[in-house]
Amino acid sequence: MKPLVRFAEALAADATTRDRYGLSDDMLMEAAAIGMAARIESDESLAAAMDSASVPAAAICGRGNNGGDALAVLRRLAFSGRNGLVAIVQDNPGHATSRRLDEAGLAGVTILSPEDGDKARLAVSSAGLVLDGLSGVGFRGPRRQENSGLAALVDHARGPVIAIDVPSGTGPLADPGSDPQPPVAATRTLCIEPLKAELFYPGYRRFSGVVVPVGGVFHHSAGSSSTISLLDKGDLGSFLPGIDQDYHKGHRGALCVFAGAVGSTGAAALCARAGSASGAGSVTLLVRDAIVPVLSGLLVSQMVRPVSSPGTRRFQAVVAGPGWGEDEANARILEELWNAALPLVLDADALGLLAADRKSGRCSPLVLTPHPGEFAPLAAVAA
Numbered sequence: 001m002k003p004l005v006r007f008a009e010a011l012a013a014d015a016t017t018r019d020r021y022g023l024s025d026d027m028l029m030e031a032a033a034i035g036m037a038a039r040i041e042s043d044e045s046l047a048a049a050m051d052s053a054s055v056p057a058a059a060i061c062g063r064g065n066n067g068g069d070a071l072a073v074l075r076r077l078a079f080s081g082r083n084g085l086v087a088i089v090q091d092n093p094g095h096a097t098s099r100r101l102d103e104a105g106l107a108g109v110t111i112l113s114p115e116d117g118d119k120a121r122l123a124v125s126s127a128g129l130v131l132d133g134l135s136g137v138g139f140r141g142p143r144r145q146e147n148s149g150l151a152a153l154v155d156h157a158r159g160p161v162i163a164i165d166v167p168s169g170t171g172p173l174a175d176p177g178s179d180p181q182p183p184v185a186a187t188r189t190l191c192i193e194p195l196k197a198e199l200f201y202p203g204y205r206r207f208s209g210v211v212v213p214v215g216g217v218f219h220h221s222a223g224s225s226s227t228i229s230l231l232d233k234g235d236l237g238s239f240l241p242g243i244d245q246d247y248h249k250g251h252r253g254a255l256c257v258f259a260g261a262v263g264s265t266g267a268a269a270l271c272a273r274a275g276s277a278s279g280a281g282s283v284t285l286l287v288r289d290a291i292v293p294v295l296s297g298l299l300v301s302q303m304v305r306p307v308s309s310p311g312t313r314r315f316q317a318v319v320a321g322p323g324w325g326e327d328e329a330n331a332r333i334l335e336e337l338w339n340a341a342l343p344l345v346l347d348a349d350a351l352g353l354l355a356a357d358r359k360s361g362r363c364s365p366l367v368l369t370p371h372p373g374e375f376a377p378l379a380a381v382a383a
Helices: 007-021 025-042 044-051 065-079 095-106 117-126 145-156 233-239 265-277 289-298 328-339 349-355 372-382
Strands: 002-005 055-061 086-089 110-112 127-133 161-164 188-192 210-214 228-230 254-258 282-287 303-306 317-320 344-346 366-368
Touching (some): 007 025, 025 044, 025 065, 025 188, 025 210, 044 055, 044 127, 055 065, 055 117, 065 086, 065 095, 065 127, 086 117, 095 110, 110 117, 117 127, 117 145, 254 265, 254 328, 265 282, 282 289, 317 328, 328 344, 328 349
Parallel strands (some): 086 110, 127 161, 161 188, 188 210, 254 317, 282 303, 317 344, 344 366
Antiparallel strands (some): 002 228
C-alpha cells in the first residue's frame, strides 16, 4: 500500500526537506523535473504525441512552484532534443519560478504571456501534450479571475493534458467545494511521492486521470506516518492467509453473512458468493425466515439458514449489511456483533445503523466499506 498525504502534510514535508537536508527550492524543482520528464519520455504514447506535433509540449504556468516545475520539465525536454516548446507564464512569477523561466528561455522555449491570447490558444491547440502547472497543493480557492483565464486555455488542448503534481484547482481534502469551478481535467497526473489524498477523493478523482507516481524528490520515509493509504489491486493478496496444499474447507474458516430482506435478496446472494470467492472454507447466510426459500434456490455452494434458527456452527468472521434493512431487530443484532470477539465487515445498511448509534471502540478487527453517501454520516459521528 502507498501512503497518501493531505495537501497540508505535503507542504509540511516540503518544508521539512528543505530545513533538514539544506535543499533549496531550485534543487527540489530540478529533482521533480528530472522524474517527470523521464516519465513523459518513457511513455510511448506521450512520446509519439510529441513527435507528431509542431509544438511537442506547451506548459501553462502559474506564479508558484508548480509553474516552476512545468518550466523545468520543458527545459529538460529541450535538452533531450525537443524543439518548438512553448510556455504560457503568468505575470510576476515567484523567485524560484522566475529562475526556471529564464533557464527555459535560454534553452529555446518560446515564452508567452496570458495577454498573447491568440498565440497562446494556438500553441495549446497545436501541442502534442499540455502541461498543467497553474496551481498546486497550496491552492485554497476560489480561483482568481486571471487564473481562470489561464485554466480556460486547457479547453483548447487536443493532446493529452498532464497535471504537474495535482490538477490545478484541486482543493484541500476537507473542503472540495471551496472553488465553484472544477479542477483542470488531466489525462495523467505526475504526482510527486508521497501521493496526495485529494487526488482520490470522490469529486476530484475523475479530474486526475491516470495517477503516475514520481519518486526521488523527498526522503523515502516521507508520508510513512500518514493514517491514509492507497490500496492497489496488487496489495490484496497480502491480506489473504496462505493455503496449504493439504487444507480442506475446515482449515479455511467459516464466514457468517447477515444480509438480505424482502425485495433485496440479490445483495445477499452476491455477498455470500463473494465470501466463497475470497477463499472462505464455508459461508452461512443468515436471513429472515420469509426469504429462506428464495435464497436457498439462488445459492448452491453456500448454506442458507433462518436468523431465528442459526444453528451451532462457530464462525471466524462476520459480514453484515448488504440489502439488510435498518430496523430495530437488525440494530440489536449489530450490537451483538459489535461486542463479539470476531473480525467484522460492515457494509450498506449496517453502516446506516452504525451511524445512528455512537458506539465505543472495538478491540477486534473492523472493516467498513462505505460509498460517499454512506461515509458522510459516519464522518459526522466521528467528528
